[in-house]
Amino acid sequence: MHEMSLAQNVREIIEQASLDQGFRHVKTVWLEIGRLSCVEQEAMRFCFGAAMQGGVAEGARLEIIDTPGRGLCRKCGHEAEIENVYDACPQCGNYGMQLVAGDAMRVKELEVE
Amino acid sequence: MCLTCGCGSDEVLIRGRKSLNKPKAPVNFRLHRVEANVAEDTQRIVKLEQDILHKNDRHAQANREMFEQLGILALNLVSSPGSGKTTLLVRTLQALQGRYPLAVIEGDQQTEQDADRIRTTGVPAVQINTGKGCHLDAQMVERALPEMPLPEGGILFIENVGNLVCPAGFDLGEFAKVVVLSVTEGEDKPLKYPDMFRAADLMLLNKCDLLPYLRFDVELAESYARRVNPDIRIIRLSAVSGDGIDAWLSWLEAQQPAGKQTQL
Numbered sequence: 001m002h003e004m005s006l007a008q009n010v011r012e013i014i015e016q017a018s019l020d021q022g023f024r025h026v027k028t029v030w031l032e033i034g035r036l037s038c039v040e041q042e043a044m045r046f047c048f049g050a051a052m053q054g055g056v057a058e059g060a061r062l063e064i065i066d067t068p069g070r071g072l073c074r075k076c077g078h079e080a081e082i083e084n085v086y087d088a089c090p091q092c093g094n095y096g097m098q099l100v101a102g103d104a105m106r107v108k109e110l111e112v113e
Numbered sequence: 114m115c116l117t118c119g120c121g122s123d124e125v126l127i128r129g130r131k132s133l134n135k136p137k138a139p140v141n142f143r144l145h146r147v148e149a150n151v152a153e154d155t156q157r158i159v160k161l162e163q164d165i166l167h168k169n170d171r172h173a174q175a176n177r178e179m180f181e182q183l184g185i186l187a188l189n190l191v192s193s194p195g196s197g198k199t200t201l202l203v204r205t206l207q208a209l210q211g212r213y214p215l216a217v218i219e220g221d222q223q224t225e226q227d228a229d230r231i232r233t234t235g236v237p238a239v240q241i242n243t244g245k246g247c248h249l250d251a252q253m254v255e256r257a258l259p260e261m262p263l264p265e266g267g268i269l270f271i272e273n274v275g276n277l278v279c280p281a282g283f284d285l286g287e288f289a290k291v292v293v294l295s296v297t298e299g300e301d302k303p304l305k306y307p308d309m310f311r312a313a314d315l316m317l318l319n320k321c322d323l324l325p326y327l328r329f330d331v332e333l334a335e336s337y338a339r340r341v342n343p344d345i346r347i348i349r350l351s352a353v354s355g356d357g358i359d360a361w362l363s364w365l366e367a368q369q370p371a372g373k374q375t376q377l
Contacts, residue, residue, distance in 0.1 A: 002247055002279040009165050021159055031165075038282040038308050074343065085307045086340045096343030099311075105165040113156040 003043040006105065007051035013107050018056045023112035026057035030109050034102040036069035036085055057110075065108060071097025125246065125253060128225055129239035129260025169283055172251035176258075176286025184266040186368050189285050191309055192293035193302070194275030197319045199227050201293065201352035202270055206234045208362055214267030218257050220249040220274045227272065237261045248279035251286055268365065277306040288368065289314040296320050296327055300334035307341040315346045315364060322351035 014026060029048075033039050041064055048062045071082040073089035079100065080090050088095050164170065180187045192198050199219075206215055217238040219227040228240035239257045241249060254271060263269070271287060273280040281290075292313035294302055297320055303310040310316065316338050318331065335347050348364065350357025 002282065005246070005248075005250070006165050009168060012168065013161065013163050013165070017159060017161055023157075023159065027156070038278070085311050086304055086337075095340040107161045107163045107165060109161055110159045111156070112159050 003039060003047045004051065006039065007044060007047035010048065010107055011051045011055055011057065014052075014057050014110065015055055017110065018112075021112075023110075024056060025113050026060045026110050027113060028061045028063060028111035029057060029107070030063045030065055032065040032067060032104050032106040032108050034067045034069065034104045035083070036099060036102040037105045039105055041066070067102055067104065069102030070100050072100045074098055125244055126242040127239060127253070127257050127260060128228065128242065129237075129257065166282065166284075169251050172255050173284035173286040176251055176255055179258075180269070180286060180288070183263055185264055185269050186267070186365070187269045187271060187285070187287045189271045189273055189280070189287035189290045190293060191273045191277070191280045191290055191313065192275060192295075193277045193298060196275070196293045196295040196298065197352050198272050198275070198293050199230055201317065201319060201350075202272060203230060203234055204352050204355070204358060205270075205361065205365075206231065206236045208358065209268065209365070210234065210236065214262075214264035216261050216264040216267070216269050218249075218254060218261075218269065218271045220253075220272060222246070222274060243274055247274060247276050248283050249273050249285060250283045254285045277302065277309050281306075281308040281312045291315045291317060293317045293319050294334065294338075296324055296329040296331070296334075300330050301337060303334065303337040303341050310338050310341045310345065313342065313345060315348065317361060318347060318349045319352055321349045321356060322354040 010031065014029065018024065033041055033044065044064070045062060052058050052060060069082045070079060071087065072079045073092060073094055074096055075094040076089060076092040078089055078091040082097055085099060086095065087097060089097055190198050190202065202217065209215060215236045217231045217236055219231065219238055219240045220243060221227055221240070222243050222245065225240045228238040231238035239260045241253050241257055243249065243253070249271065271285055290313040292309055294316060296318060318334065324331070331349065338345050338347060346364065348357055348360045350361055
């Protein structure tokens, strides 16, 4: 989807942090991108480089923390790792696992100087 | 520019009735460089833990609070291009006119054609042109609202850019997302684009008048939608023949905030 606008949001968060916390240059950016979030990681990598140009994170290394999806079965209460939001519960076969993790899109931390 | 769908940070135009006589100054959403005006610092790690959509969610919350204060039922209509959203909307507005205050925000990359179609019903409409952008965001909606009389105690329909992918992630402050799937699109759309069907409260299966001419398995499509979202409500209808429209209108009336109705 819209990775370019998300990458611009990342830039804005970083620029604000540079003002709040007093740093001029970002060497590394850690993003947490859940596998079940709406972000395609390769598209984010591509857009990240473009969106950071001219800012404090220009040329920064992007580290993506890839978190797996986890679902909770509404029927039997079993919690399991899932690859898709429409996966069936591996224990009872019921569809409609409630997503409990893996949809986050977060700027975790920065290595700055 | 986005690899997946070509979205970007280009010009966004908001065209409402009030702005028709004004020069259409592009609203530029491009971010500008912020110069850090601080002293040299040593190398260190800064923990942020900030949601990437934090800013959008803040604007969405402001929209939501305003809608709630004014008793406005705001609905975000999403679908692929060509599902019949605007035709459905025109029919819906004609049926509801005189019963509720109504307003429409139209989102498209280019042209004001959809807003013009809505305005023929007499209902106020603002067109947002996202330029290269592939979805509406909460800030665009916030900027569009002053361009129209707000439908206090009534319904605001926000017709998103036709796209089954991107609009799923952006909260606009709406009460609910309504996804329109037409029977000419194939049963497997809910599995192929699960984020949208998971985000929606209601699915309208449109163009059902064409079913006799198509190989479209309605039960299969509905089972796929429920696989992604077991709580989704589904209404089969046709915006052209009018079949099923009453069920949709009943759903709308059931969502109206209690005590704010201006029903006949």
